[in-house]
Amino acid sequence: MSVEQVLFYIFAVIAVLSALFVITLKNVVHSAVALAATLLSVAGIFLTLHAEFLAGVQVIVYVGGILVLFVFVIMLISVERAVHERHFNRQWALAITTALLLIGELVFVLWRGNDSLILAQAGDKAESVLGVTGNSQLVGETLYGQYLLPFEIASILLLVAIVGSVAMSKRKTQAE
């Protein structure tokens, strides 16, 4: 097995195990730490796919931004009471049924679509295009060239999200 394969399987096992910890641990802070492990190992998986820029973005934006925001909110609201409550709701049987249906559906799609994935197995062509050129340069050129309009729309989405979250979380003053 090559280094790439070994790294992929190590990161995949860490990602799945810590994702299971995210949804099963009782304390929310522990869930956040498990989520950090998942996100970092997903960044490692991006590295095995030669998406170096995305791996950096994953670490900076997800772990450094979104997850820290989660931890801040957990710090602002009390966690002591939530630890002693029931953690799973009463519809867990229905939830498990739905999840099993989803698993069956995904397995069916992967199994039926297996032949079409042969197209994606040819790695030689991919090596020459994405492996040699600088990854950040290629992503940047595509993002600011071909996908300029979606990029601007994404910036408007972020602006709306900022204004919305500030408007929702601010306290009402006397004047209002």
Next chain:
Amino acid sequence: MVPIQHYLILGAALFTIGVVGVLTRRNIMVILMSIELMMNAVNINLIAFSWRLGHVAGQVFAIFVITVAAAEAAVGLGIVIAMFRNKETMNINEIDLMKW
């Protein structure tokens, strides 16, 4: 080289774990974290296909998914703070103002 099916299976597993988390947990913070898990599963699929097909568009789409995830986290946590200020709870079963 890792077969692309293994990447897809990993993405499907992470997505299913996220769905189970959203459906079974009662703590709203854990639900938001499960949504992040599902977005990561989508990103793994996008980047795996981007690498194997030799086209960079998948990575650009992954950047857009990360943008949407950041916006979703900001708005979701704003809702959590507003909700906690009014109802003093993180339990979604107690958020039933619009239920009749």
